Amino acid sequence: MTHSEENYIKTIFHLEKNEKKGISTNAIAKQMETKPSSVTDMIKKLSEKNLVNYKKYQGVSLTTLGRKTALGIVRKHRLWEVFLVEKLDFSWDEVHEVAEQLEHIKSEKLIDKLDKLLDFPQFDPHGDPIPTKNGEFKEREKKLLSKLPILSKGICVGVKDSSAPFLKFLDKHSIALGQVVKVLEKEEFDGSFIIEINDKRMHISNQIASNLYLKIDK
Amino acid sequence: MTHSEENYIKTIFHLEKNEKKGISTNAIAKQMETKPSSVTDMIKKLSEKNLVNYKKYQGVSLTTLGRKTALGIVRKHRLWEVFLVEKLDFSWDEVHEVAEQLEHIKSEKLIDKLDKLLDFPQFDPHGDPIPTKNGEFKEREKKLLSKLPILSKGICVGVKDSSAPFLKFLDKHSIALGQVVKVLEKEEFDGSFIIEINDKRMHISNQIASNLYLKIDK
DNA sequence: AATAATTTTTAGACAAATCTAAAAATTTGT
């Protein structure tokens, strides 16, 4: 598989998470910053190779083989992100770009050994799950802070938006994965929240609350 | 720079080590397992970009910029090889192929951090020197075992042929870098040698002796 | 249900990197 083919497969995989129907040509084009006509061309090729199901004008979905392939790429991407943070002291806002390149390196042995070096991590630096060698993929139970009832308590386990600006914002305000959070108040007017984090009260906008995942204490 | 351009630059760099004159189109084509006409095309592009000096029919040589670029790629290749051996337990005959891919990853920070993680190694698993960040490149003083006078003693510091079959052969016979070697006898008839290594006498063919580098004790 | 807007596909073009076949230049051998 070429880099380009892998990127398409990965994009379709991610789009399928929030979309039960076939993925549209336009959605893929927008995500990949390319033109719909280019997407159609590539989809035909992927369809030839049995990686996607495709009927004209009907959108596209991954085949079993396509899904397996996507999981392999996502696995590599996320393991490399862990490596960059854990072994090379990258911060979590710097890893994605480099992982986009590293995910295309072809060597099963390399990725198995890397997995071992990192002690078989289950989640990447952004809290996203890492598929196993066999393609098993367990999403953690987690909810957006913005969706929680008042007085819930939980642990910060992930981000929905993992763009560098958002991650830097979190760093700046000392919000990190693993921290205990309590939702104190919601301001209905603008959807902002008052939370307790690091034993400190803090006011966060709705935009922030809508991009932080918590695991709820039972 | 594309992967392909980088591969050409690196090939020319390696060919320049054993050739004072311009590097011929055919030599590049043979090394890269491609056709001379493809080489001509690429050379023109590299020349446009000021990476090589080129006059029709006169062979090619790296410019200062080209050499600097080549050193960067070689640095990355060799650092990744060290990483694979030191951190991921690859054997020295398995690293080259993967390093051929990894050398094209673009991230200055990545390579600097990798260098640090590995504690700034000076040589790769095959005994080849690793250029510094600034492109300094110190060849170690070393001689082929086959070129040494009888009764010289030295330490095995490198291999000329770093193909997997040769490296596996050395493994099989417990010959490794760092070992002390004494040249006991040379058989003029077939150019083979009797050496002492690991406190054991051993008979090695001329082919082996012509591909092992020793650093001579003073 | 007909028309308008949008989405998707097709047709044709282009840049990058390669190839084959043929032409041009250089090198070798007598």
Add this chain to the structure above:
DNA sequence: ACAAATTTTTAGATTTGTCTAAAAATTATT
């Protein structure tokens, strides 16, 4: 020095992945 052999370049084709512009199909609106 000249012909033969070799090397190198050119010309033209091919594949991959992309693009623009136009046609076709689908979806939304009145």
